[in-house]
Amino acid sequence: MKAVLQARDVNKKFGAVVAASNLNIEIFAGERVSLIGSNGAGKTTFVNMITGYLKPDQGQIWLDGQDITALYPRAITHLGVARSFQIPQLYGELTVLDNMLVANACHDQKLSFWLPARRSVAIERADALLDRFALTEHRSRKVAELPGGVRKLLDIAMALTGSPKLLLLDEPTSGVSAEEKFPMMETIMAGLGQDSATTVLFVEHDMDIVNRYASRVVAFYSGRIIADDTPEVALATDDVRRYVTGELLGE
Amino acid sequence: MALALVGALMPKWLTFLITMAAANGLVSLGIVVLMRGGVVPFGQGMVFAIGGYTAALMFNKMGITDALFLTLCGGVIAALVAAPFAPLLSRYRGIFFAMLTLALSMVTYGLLMKLEVLGGSDGFNLGRPTLLGYKLPDDQVGYIMYVLTITVSSIMALLARIYFDSTRGLITLATKENELRVEYLGGSVRYAMAINFILAAFCGGLGGALAVMALGHIEPGVSFWTTSGEFVFVAVLAGWQSVIALFVASVVLEVVRSFSSSYFPNTWQMALGIFLLIVIRFLPRGIGSLWVKGGTR
DSSP: OOEEEEEEEEEEEETTEEEEEEEEEEEETTOEEEEEOSTTSSHHHHHHHHTTSSOOSEEEEEETTEEOTTOOHHHHHHHTEEEOOSSOOOOTTSBHHHHHHHHHHHHOSSOOSSSBTTOHHHHHHHHHHHHHTTOGGGTTSBGGGSOHHHHHHHHHHHHGGGOOSEEEEEOTTTTSOHHHHHHHHHHHHHHHHTOTTOEEEEEOOOHHHHHHHOSEEEEEETTEEEEEEOHHHHTTSHHHHHHTSOTTTTO | OHHHHHHHHSOHHHHHHHHHHHHHHHHHHHHHHHHTTTOOOSOTHHHHHHHHHHHHHHHHHHOOOBHHHHHHHHHHHHHHHHGGGHHHHTTOOHHHHHHHHHHHHHHHHHHHHHOGGGTGGGOEEOOOOEETTEEOOTTTHHHHHHHHHHHHHHHHHHHHHHHHTBHHHHHHHHHHHOHHHHHHTTOOHHHHHHHHHHHHHHHHHHHHHHHHHHHTEEOGGGGSHHHHHHHHHHHHHHOSSOHHHHHHHHHHHHHHHHHHHHHSTTTHHHHHHHHHHHHHHHOTTOGGGGTOOSSOO
């Protein structure tokens, strides 16, 4: 099977803090991979290195066989990597539809000085994605007025606009109440469902979510990968129970 | 068309006032192009001066007298001079962007003051322009410059509206709120800002050329920081939502300036300041917000 993403011997330090230590990982097409680990374990650093926001001190990252280690976020986005954010990065003064149209315009490689951003083709495309993420009823509302969960969904819908090969979700359910988490993940998965070509990497702290929605778990601790397997196996390892879920803390 | 017909019935002082307001409004239109991306230049006097000096020098030194051609040359040369600075300025935001543009305009002012070949501190006069091969009679030159200026302004206003509503225009608006997300969605913030700086220079150059031909004189003061401040005043007064509001605001400035300087000769800037304070207090999105609802137009 062909790897969509490959990281080889990736290292990253911030002063004395080791954020990534000899990371070697391959992500395959169609996988739903959850990155888990306590705060400061190196999950977000890894995501930031994939998207080009941070550069590794050593090592290489490939996307579909192309070295993307030295590329900037915009170039990596155009190669097919999209991300959502722990704190949704939206345009609060614009409507939900306009936010989608911004995403649409940014993904458009042939930007125009005269082609209307609000043309029917772009609106239809935006509406289709809004529908997949159950956001149609909020279409004309200003984003600043929306509740947190809806903003999270919009953030992900915007990331999907360019039909990415690899989608990175940074804590998609953080800041959402416990009873809303599963319905929200259901909505996200339903929204992603039609994009079977999209491989998903999501950072998550809630092990119930990980168990139910991930096909594979990669656990981080102090910049190292301490487990990489199916959720059942990975979450049962001693290292994960000790350093991630805290079940063996006293031992 | 209606404005052109109305102009034929106006007294000469009013056609001149509107001509100057429309020419200055073009410079402020350039400021709004940049404001939509979240930056405010305090040095558009530079591009105004480049447009004006280009038209005046081509008229006097090269014998080119066609008003339309000189206007276009003013815009193009201003854009060409601004272009090398665009990649640098696209890296800066807020007060740093404002101060860098101010610095550029003051360097231009210093050069224009010192260079005798450009008329030094006194500047120089230019004669009466022609239009499309026709000599303009004495009693009609003001009116024809008025028609030319409002025609160019109307075309630029229309083009600006098309640009603001385009995919690039929407990215500029998004840049104002969240640059990081624009980059992560695949848009280039710096490219958008650089393009906007060049477009703003083109608008400013057009305005400078038209104003200088209407006045018949140019001097370095057009690049002084107070002139740039007036263009910003109009842009703030108009807000960034409506293109029409810009030209309304520019006319308001000219009217307030004309009447205040007649009735309060030494304190007209104070009258202008109080007027701006009132607008900012009650219409923080500018007078354009009186007829544009929502936040995206």
